[in-house]
Structure formats: structure tokens, C-alpha cells
Amino acid sequence: MVGRVGIPRQSASRRTRRMRAILVKTLVYLVLLVGSSALLTPFLWMVSTSLKGYDQVVASKFTWIPKPVVWSNYTRALEFIPFWRYLGNTVLVTSMCLIGALSASAVVAYGFAKLRAPGRTALFGVLLASMMLPGQVTMIPVFVLFQRLGWYNNLKALIIPAFLGGGAFNIFLLRQFYMTIPNELCDAAKIDGCSNLGILVRIVAPLSKPALTAVGVFIFVANWTDFFSPLIYLSDQEKYTLALGLRLFQSLHSTEYSLLMAASIVFSLPILVVFFLAQRYFIEGVTLTGMKG
Amino acid sequence: MGDLVLSRVMKKFNDNVAVEIDDLEIRKGEFIVLLGPSGCGKTTTLRLIAGLESPTRGEIILDGKVVNALSPKERNVAMVFQDYALYPHMRVYDNIALNLRVDRVPKDEIDRRVHEVARLLNIEHLLSRRPRAMSGGQQQRVALGRAIVRNPRLFLMDEPLSNLDAKLRLTMRSEIKKLHTRLGTTTIYVTHDQEEAMVLADRIVILADGRVLQIGSPEDVYENPRNVFVARFIGSPEMNLADCRVESADGDAWLLGEGLRLKLPADVMTRVAGRGDLPARVVLGVRPRNVKVGRELEDADGAGEVTFFERLGEVNYVHVETGKTGAGMDGPGGASDGGVRDTAGDGAGAGVGADRPGTTVLVARWDEDREARAGEQVEFRLDRAHIHLFDPASGMSLLTCGPRSR
Incomplete structure (x- = not known):
């Protein structure tokens, strides 16, 4: 109730400041996302490879999702x-x-x-x-x-x-x-x-x-x-x-x-x-x- | 022989002598306060007694046995630290119980003793708390509890009240005193607060630069300070000190200072140490409560101008600048001439309160109901029974024993 008078007049400067904060945050997350995926990629590759059959591993076209999924690699290993x-x-x-x-x-x-x-x-x-x-x-x-x-x-x-x-x-x-x-x-x-x-x-x-x-x-x-x-x-x-x-x-x-x-x-x-x-x-x-x- | 004796004890850190105590005897059950300004070696002395430091030379004798090589535990001393030093990861119960556990006291006895001490200190409801979740006063009690629980032969306290607010400090002060009366354990207490020392101590040991300046009951060090340092350190407000010349006329000795002239009574003269001769210059000391001030006094010793009125409520003080009024203060009745001429006060470390050349500030108790105005002309008279004379060079007292000597 008390605050209502203030809301419509919320100053432009405050709004741009908030916009900037969101922008900065987005950028930070973007950098982190790129960085972490770069670090995770080899690991994901390892997981993916561990579930592939021999023919999929040596196939010239690389796929992320093994098809079929060869669980028996683990027991054999x-x-x-x-x-x-x-x-x-x-x-x-x-x-x-x-x-x-x-x-x-x-x-x-x-x-x-x-x-x-x-x-x-x-x-x-x-x-x-x-x-x-x-x-x-x-x-x-x-x-x-x-x-x-x-x-x-x-x-x-x-x-x-x-x-x-x-x-x-x-x-x-x-x-x-x-x-x-x-x-x-x-x-x-x-x-x-x-x-x-x-x-x-x-x-x-x-x-x-x-x-x-x-x-x-x-x-x-x-x-x-x-x-x-x-x-x-x-x-x-x-x-x-x-x-x-x-x-x-x-x-x-x-x-x-x-x-x-x-x-x-x-x-x-x-x-x-x-x-x-x-x-x-x-x-x-x-x-x-x-x-x- | 005392319960605890420090005999020719000296402690050096690198090449600096921190403490040098030739002889200090503490009797069983005494409450001793080590008093001095910061850096005077009082905490080091306490740590030497505790066994946290070992002396460079000398002997610490506890109950007739040299304990230099013994650990704090073997000496059976307990210590309360300035910052309490409670173990932050332990509950209050465990904080108090630790030393019993280390001693392998049976569990049910630990439990009984911890609760007993907690009851004594009114902290039973806090036993399961952690130190961080308690106020300073509560932590202080826990620290005391940790010390009491093992019935030590010595209590050592290192400025235990200095982190409390003023009001709580007074409460805890009287509680510590009561506790001592009740337990009767020999206590050595370190503080820089002379008031605390006066209230708590059976005897005060005044230290400066690692040396003992005076040992005595609170009354004794207050009434008979052995030197200028003690005189200034004990008592609040500080004792007034004034540089004076000594002149004799008609067989009487007169003190002449800035705006002040008084005849030394015969009984003071009899107390002058040695052959009864005073040096040509002395430092005159008198406490504010022993200075009477008024607009017109009979037998005034001098006059001056009020510069400041200090209202404390219970007691009020005036600061009087002496020597600001001219009239006839320059000779003992015009007789014997040729005394030492004034060469602007050099109290030799006596720290005479001269604000500007030719004046001395004298603080006095103001007993009138009205407020004194700054600029007001007043006269003052010193209580002859309570004056002190010090040697300006050495700072030592020139009187053998004080007015109310025992």
C-alpha cells in the first residue's frame, strides 16, 4: 500500500541498472557454460565410447548417442x-x-x-x-x-x-x-x-x-x-x-x-x-x- | 615463606628484558593484582607463573618447590584469558569438562562437578550451547567455570574483564571478588585498570618496564606511593604534581611553586627520609580530594583561575590554573634570599602538569553546590596531612612513610 505511489515512477536509471545486472549475469553464465562444456566434452566422449560396439567406435562418422547401447562392454572390461x-x-x-x-x-x-x-x-x-x-x-x-x-x-x-x-x-x-x-x-x-x-x-x-x-x-x-x-x-x-x-x-x-x-x-x-x-x-x-x- | 615465590626471576625475549622481579612472595589465599600500563610485563609475569613461558633465569617456587620445569598441569594452575579462549567447537559442558577428562576423572564425577560449578556461576541453562551463541558476559562465566572446576591451587586471570561493557564489568568484578571470598583460592589478577586493582586486591603489585615499583595494600599504595609513577598511576583523577623550590626562613621550610606558597609543618619534616634535609627542589604531590578550593579561604596556599569545571555527578572537579594571579607569592615572608632561582619546571620525568610556562594546573574537588565558572578567581589550600614530596631527579618519595602509616 505504502509503496504504491513509488512504483509507476520507478526511475529510469534504476531500471537500466537492473537491466545491466541481468546482462552481466547472463554473460557470466554464458562463459561458465562454454567453459564447463569444454571440460565436460572429453568425459562425455568417454561415456559415449564406453557404450559403443566396435563398429561404432571405428565408424568414420562420430555419433554421441551409441546405437545400440552395448552394456556388455562393462562386464567384458x-x-x-x-x-x-x-x-x-x-x-x-x-x-x-x-x-x-x-x-x-x-x-x-x-x-x-x-x-x-x-x-x-x-x-x-x-x-x-x-x-x-x-x-x-x-x-x-x-x-x-x-x-x-x-x-x-x-x-x-x-x-x-x-x-x-x-x-x-x-x-x-x-x-x-x-x-x-x-x-x-x-x-x-x-x-x-x-x-x-x-x-x-x-x-x-x-x-x-x-x-x-x-x-x-x-x-x-x-x-x-x-x-x-x-x-x-x-x-x-x-x-x-x-x-x-x-x-x-x-x-x-x-x-x-x-x-x-x-x-x-x-x-x-x-x-x-x-x-x-x-x-x-x-x-x-x-x-x-x-x-x- | 609464601605460597608462591618469584625469586630473582628474569625473562628475556630476544635481547629485551621483559620482566625482572627480584623477590615477590604471595601468601596462600591472597588476591594479588599485578597492575601496570600496557607493555609493563604483567602478562608475561602471569604466563611465567602459569608455566606457559619459562624464565631466562631465576626460580619460581610453588609451595616450597621449584616449579620452573613443570607444566601448567603439574603446577595445577588455572587461567582465565582476556579473550576467554573458549574452544569454539565444543559445547559449554565440554569446555568446562576438558581438563577433568584429560585427568581421566570418572564420568559421573565430571558430570557432578561440571553441574556444581555451573550452578555456582548461574550458567546451568547454557551447558549445551556453543561459545559463539553466547554473550560476552556468559562466555566470561564459562571461562571462570573452566578454571574453577578443577580446584586449582592458583587462579591466574589476565585482564578478564577488559572485553566487557562498563556496567557488566562492575557486576563481574564484584562476582569475582565474592567468588574469591567463597573459594579462598590464591588469585593473581592482571589489569591496567587501577580502580579494578583497588577494589579487588588484597595487595597490589605495581609494575613498570618489567620491574616491581611497589607492593602494598590498596590503601598503602594510595596513601604512600613510593614514587611519582605510582602516585600518578593510582587514583583517579590523577594526583596533582607541582615543581617547587625549597627555602628556609626562621627555621621553617617553605615550598614555593607557581602561584603557590606553603610552609611545611613540623610533622612532615620529621618524616623526611635521611637526615631530614630536603633537596633544593622537590615535586609536591597532592590528590584532588585533599585540595580545598573556595572564593576566599583562610590561610590559602595560593590562588588561581578556574579553567574547567568537570561534572561527574557524584563528585565534581575544578581545574585551577595557578600562578595566573599576581599577588605576593614570590618569597617566604621576604626573609632568606639566595635560594635556588626558578629555571622553568623540569620535573625529571615527574610530568608536572604545566600547561604553559609559569602556570600549573591543579585539579581539586569542588564541594559547593553551584557550578564553578571558567575564569573565576579562587583560592586553594592543601591538606598538610596528605601531601607527598618526591625527588625531581629520581622520582622517589622523600617521605619515609605516609600520613596514615600503619
């Missing part, structure tokens, strides 16, 4: 390689690495963020510098070392390193997050009788859930998809992980793309699931410093 064994290996390696790298980086980051010690800053500099070092540089010495330790052709070579530090980038990320947690909280916990480990477990880690989730996802994806380390350390086929299994598959059936794509999709599913489950946490974001009410 899983039978062609010892899929379940490889899945078992992969789950073992990935879960151990997740536990190892996540707990190690959480502890090391706590040291860098909250413990005063001479040389701490310098040591952190060294850690950051090690991020600049490509893995290929250390590959051969590390390989020789692991071989001498008797870890060659053994899943140990993939698992044990995860417990030793947990990765420079993960440490860096967690350390930055821990720094935002007020020291007073740690002091209070110390007064309450907590040891440093107690402070980490009871106070710092629960407050760093978003960061820990993000790091956990990184570690999971990195190890699930890791091709390089299994390739150089594993020689027995029954010790292979899925990533390696896919390659094996590829060399045996280099022309049967539909089977390869079917196996790749099954391989990628856990990553998608993990990402969607964890998304809630890291979108929740960094809102946890509340000291005062």
Missing part, C-alpha cells in the same frame, strides 16, 4: 583384467597413504605453526624449496634406496613414504590454516593439561576440518590415480594397482577403445564420489576463528 585384485591393491595403497600422509602432514604442520623452536623458519623455507623440486630429479636415488631396503616389487614402496612427512604442499596448506587458530586456544588447552598431541587432536584438528578434508581429497586423488610410482616399483602383474592395470589393458586391446573407456569410468567413479562427499566441507570454508561472541 572387468573380466579382461584381474579388476577386483587391482581394485583391492589400489584401495589398500590409497587408504594407507591417506592415513599416513594425512596424519603425518597434520603433525608436521602443527610443529611449523605452533611450536617455537630455533631454526623453525629456516626449516620451513627448506620445506617450501623442496616443493620446487620435480619428482623426476629424486626418482633414481630414491629408487635405488628403496631397492636396497628390499621394497622393490612390494607395495611397501608405495605406502611407507606417505608416513614420512606427508608431502610439502599438504604441510604448507595445513600450516597456513593452523596459523589462523588463535594461540590463546592452545595456551588454554595447555593449562587444561593437554600435551601438544592432545592440543592437536582435541583443539586444532577439529577446528581445521575444512583444511584437513581438502588435504585428504588431494592425497586420495593423487594416490588413486598415481601411475608413475607403481610403474617403476611394481613388476609382478598381480601387485598392480588400477592405474597400472588400465595401461596393461590398453596395450592388450589397443584398438578396443570401448572396453578401455568402460574400465576408465569405473576407475574414475570413486573419485567423483569422494569429491561430492567432501565438497560440503571445503565449501563450508574458513569461518572458524571465533574467539569472541
